[in-house]
Amino acid sequence: MFLSGALFEGVMLYANWGVSMKSKLWTQNFIINTATNFLIYLVYYFLIVITASHAMNVLRATASEAGLATGLFVIGGLIARLTAAGAVEKLGYKNVLYLGLFIYLFTSLLYFLAASLPVLYIVRLLHGFGFGMGATATGAIAARLVPQDRRGEGIGYYGLSMTLASAVGPLAGVYINQHSSFNVVLLLSSVITAACILISVFIRLPDSFKPNAARQAPGGRAAAGFIEKTSLPIALVTLLVVFGYSSILAFLPKFAQSTGNGGILAASGVFFLVYSVFVLLSRPVTGRLFDRYGENFLIYPSIVIFAAGLLTLGLSGSGFVMLCAAALVGFGYGTFFSSANAAVVKIAPDGRIHLATSTYFAFADLGAGVGPFILGFLITSGGYRNLYCIMAALVLCCVAAYYFAHGRNAAPAGRAAITPTKELVRMKLVYAIINYEDEREVMHELSRQGFKATKQATSGGFLRKSNITLMIGTSAEKVKDVIDIIRSKSYTRQSVKVSSEAFGIEGGFAPFADSIDIGGATIFVVDVEHFEKI
Secondary structure (H helix, E strand, O other): OHHHHHHHHHHHHHHOHHHOOOOOOOOHHHHHHHHHHHHHHHHHHHHHHHHHHHHHHOOOOOHHHHHHHHHHHHHHHHHHHHHHHHHHHHHOHHHHHHHHHHHHHHHHHHHHHOOOHHHHHHHHHHHHHHHHHHHHHHHHHHHHHOOHHHHHHHHHHHHHHHHHHHHHHHHHHHHHHHHOOHHHHHHHHHHHHHHHHHHHOOOOOOHHHOHHHOOEOOOOOEOOOOOOHHHHHHHHHHHHHHHHHHHHHHHHHHHHHHHOOHHHHHHHHOHHHHHHHHHHHHHHHHHHHHHHHOOHHHHHHHHHHHHHHHHHHHHOOOHHHHHHHHHHHHHHHHHHHHHHHHHHHHHOOHHHHHHHHHHHHHHHHHHHHHHHHHHHHHHHHHHHHHHHHHHHHHHHHHHHHHHHHOHHHOOOOOOOOOOOHHHHOOEEEEEEEEEHHHHHHHHHHHHHOOOOOEEEEEEEOOOOEEEEEEEEEEEHHHHHHHHHHHHHHOOEEEEEEEEEEEEOOOOEEEEEEEEEEEEOEEEEEEEOOOOOOO
């Protein structure tokens, strides 16, 4: 009777658990992982804006050849993301991160040998591979660390590491390149990469992140392949949006120079700074709006605003107008990219979140990689202004593309989507009966690692002592994490019970003491037939 009644009550409480406790987001692991990602992207942005200019000014490359030098880095990242997704399951998250960072450092030093265009192509491809492997690892770690009920907010804050890098990197890279040399930028990039390796050592991941605890795909089979199919619709739209954004990354400095306008040239130097300020201002708000209203509420307007920014950039006749374009691009593109990323993680099965993340960024990298090469031909025939106007039209078409790819099937605003039927069997309800003295530590650790728990005061057992019954709803893949937490924080201790027993034929009584073990935990794991948050 207790189990059946508690099961019904537990499922109902689980469906409304969001009001009982707010999950902790800013853990040590999350902060260090985000900082590591910032440094990875800082090196990326150091070089991506000045590589095309270096290839054209020093190696005498054409616009299309310079675009290829820029894009090959991203193509290398694309290859790495597809490779790293499977490697995470076999080698573990941190091992893949270390491997990627060491490749990133080694290839940073190879730039000093790139005295010709073919050698630069090879180095850019290899450097991109190290970048893609490291960035995929940090992205997968972040997706696992962020609590489910703060997913939009958490992914948004993690994405700020890329935004800050996009503000500091291009500005510092252009400045150092103009006032010193390309080699100084390379040296600084190598030092930053080495520092990135050092701080990543302090990421302490739970046992569930290790290879032997790798998640499995639905049905009990190990996750196979390099692509998560649930991510493809959003990833394809992202490819087109990033394709448009690549026109800014690769050719903004050359566009400013081609205008011959001193105001535009000066504004181009702080374009990414203004872009990042508007992303920073919007991100805390947009992350919470995502969690409350869903992806459609943000993605549709963000695409339109980004298209408006590209059009404004193409028509800009002064530095002020260019900075207005930077603000529109920052709010539009920045909001779209983080919201689409959070949506991909949201709809992916828990056991394939790392594949979903790598799929999303792989398609984004593909757009950023092929963009500069293809757009170089458009510049040759139509110029920079026409390029940005064409990109504005392309991005605007992504509104319809997103609607048919995902938007029409997304959850209505203000309501979370009902868990699909094929996922229901993977939901579990964990009952844990623990000693009341262990409750504080167990609840704190569950909250710290992003699990929600509903507690009830109960009593029973030989000593008739008070205990606590916890009800924890989670996916099947995370049951082991929950049990590990309870095991680590529930302690066995001894207690003495004084009893009186009859002895002798006279029926006399004498007290005696029993020493028994108490504490620990009794755990039941049951299937959840239906789960819906309302």
